[in-house]
Amino acid sequence: MITLTINGQSQNIDLPADTPLLWALRDYVGLTGTKFGCGMALCGACTVHIDGEPTRACVTPISAAAGKTIVTIEAMDQDAIGKKVQEAWLSQGVPQCGYCQSGQVMSATALLKQNAHPSDADIDKAMSGNICRCGTYTRIRAAIKQAAGLAEIKS
């Protein structure tokens, strides 16, 4: 039994220690906002925050996440920056199918937490691990800039 702290709640997970956090979240805990896209840390659909770091849940065994603070997309609207990112996403009309957007929002939020004024190169670096097959990249870039601008005005 491994105990995880997910979105502020302690959860006992009765799965083998090498089970990736992605499947523990989706199948065991029932938090399906974190998506499966590749299972090999190649697409970013499964991005969560572990101790604030954007992390690919599909290659993170639950044993490695124990004792750490895990935050998923389901808690992003309670996060000041996360909420701004979500608002910017809606304002720019970013999502198409929306499937990759959990991961995109998680990566963008992590970026803005670490760098309030990201350059295009910073955005490229932080977001190039997240694939969007629908091709929403130009709007993702605009939304990140918009969210950064909002953060600027309000702080």
Added chain:
Amino acid sequence: MKTSLDQIKSPAEQIDSSADKFSIVNISRRNFLKDFALSGFVLAVGFPSLLLADETATSSEPDKYGADAMPHGWVDNPLVFVAIAEDGTVTIICHRSEMGQGVRTSLPMVVADELDANWLNVKVQQAPGDEVRFGNQDTDGSRSMRHFFMPMRRVGAAARQMLETAAAAQWQVPVTEVHAELHQVIHTASGQSLSYGELAKAAAKLPVPARETLRLKNAADFRYIGKGGLKIYDGQAMVTGQAQYGIDTRLEGMLYAVIARPPVFGGKVLNYDASAALKVPGVVKVLELNSSPPPAEFNPLGGIAVIATNTWAAIQGRKALKISWDNGPNASYDSDNFRAEMVVSSRKPGKVVRNDGDVDAALDKSTQRLSAEYYAPHLAQAPMEPPAATARIIKGHCEVWTCTQAPQASRDQVAKWLKLPEDKVTINVTLLGGGFGRKSKPDYVVEAALLSQAMQGKPVKLTWTREDDLQHSYFHTVSVEHLEAGLDKQGKTVAWLHRTVAPSISSTFAAGSVHEMPAELGMGVINVPFAIPNLRIENPAAEAHTRIGWFRSVSNIPHAFAIQSFVAELATAAGRDHKDYLLELIGPARRIDPRSLGDTWNQGESPVIYPLDTGRLRNVIDSACREAGWGRTLAKGHGLGLAAHYSFVTYVAVVVEVAVDQAGKLSIPRIDIAVDCGPQVNPERIRSQLEGACIMGVSLATLGEISFKDGAVIQDNFHNYQLTRIDDAPREIRVHLVPTTEFDSPLGGVGEPGVPPIAPALCNAIFAATGQRIRELPIRDQLLKD
């Protein structure tokens, strides 16, 4: 009453639950749609669904086109699509699948506009697969709006008129004195008003007005149509992780499955050893699924299924299987060899599918002769959400939750494979995490149903891993396009020969088909809109060795790549500006009957309503070039490339700007894409579709390739089947929509037609920047200097 269905949070369920608060009688969640009438959605009272079939109108014209020609046509009965609760909530059914094109916003928005509903009080309910009830649901071919704009307008207008009639009756005034406005009906003379919620019950008792008595709005009165002012309906759910896709389905007591499928199409299991797999913690059962003989159709591929208590355990169990395969007749399929074979075929005369003038004589007489061969590989659609389906069987009724573009075909197939009558199969359609044609084929839905059956009806969720998706798709075809042209002394093209060689989608449904079908030839090759007196199109045979299927924009991709690249090559040979040369080839503005080009298909649309209009094609070329600053001075290493293509009855022209640095690294600062898709119902989503098309076009042109070795796909995940990421995506995409103010002219498609011209425009830009001509996709490292 809580049932295990409460575990599900499909879009349908979200709205279903909300029905509780105004429910007037006990409702069965399971039969939600059947019991629509009883759930407090009072506009539907008194019209049991089963009686609606007779009222389902379809056209009886002898020649059927458009929606009339699709299976089950269209339905415009407001009682099927609209329900109004006493609290004023308007529920609108969306019967087409949402996969990113915005259809769950755009189609209900059309209804809401004619109904003059307040969008804030509108809920969208996803229809299950049931075409008799809802009309055609095949969400493909870029036709949801094209085929359902008018039926949905009539749905909204009919419901509005029923509310107006009900209000007039209550006030005892002539109906001509009242009008609906933003969720209420107003009698101006007396200043009275009644809300839609107050009127719903009375309105529901009225007959549905006859189609010819409907008063559709004037375009000037549209509230939502053409405005692009609405946020996407599912946006909030999507950015908060609440949106429910097929892969997210959860049922009580659900098991999780993956399948090891034959690596080669046509192969089957020889023998297998499951002992190690069964030792993996969480693995519950291992079982064999039979393979089917060709043709592929929508049949499951067979293989060994591993069923477990969670997805990871199933995947681990699958890894532990020991399977010997009989690889079958396609065991030697090899992309390099096949390409060589296709090249040989392309150099020999093939089946003539169009023949104008005398190409051979004209080629002989020409001053300059050019020829080129273009290669475009197999592709996988690779939607970010791989195929997934959950099935369970209770008392002989199979219920499925899945991300499908083909809800009715899913229902038909499950019924067939489970030997159940169709009314014992329910297909609940979730959101799709992308489709691109992959999810038009319900093989995975059948797999889930078979697994549930094998588990005595227990709920089973089948997930395709990315490896499964890339290795077992219905692949976009592979093609060699051989072109020859003769130019006269002035550099004018006087002869054009195009041989297109590609395995056909028809092979998926009729084993042994070796020629492109009319629908494939009609994707830009037979209906090439050039005014060249001597023109011949040939289609040499090509056998399929894998499942060939639809990929967003289908055969338009290789056809446009070859034709639009070759025109640029001809312009260069003639010493002419590419844009001028292209316009000259297209010739003067005229409306061409597609049948006169040998195109009997015409995208399924009427040749009279949808002629090939070269004026519109010329116009988008002018527009894209003007907006992109065609001919402007560029920095060193930069180039502009142009391409235009007509597909899905929409006209698109693209100018791509590239930059190629000293090392040969490609970047794309900007794309200008000009589009004439007729009236634009939701311009905001049209723009997003075209932006997406540009990126998908760049992705397939620069990186996309599925290849085969020993019959099996080489690529297995995103490290070797690469997709364009944000850092390599076009930095700026400018979408230029040809403005329309009236909504009477026919609509064009939007989801697909942006894709085909991207690859040739990109390659033409690379030529302009570097002098290097790309004739083989993907570009990958062809530009790199060592």
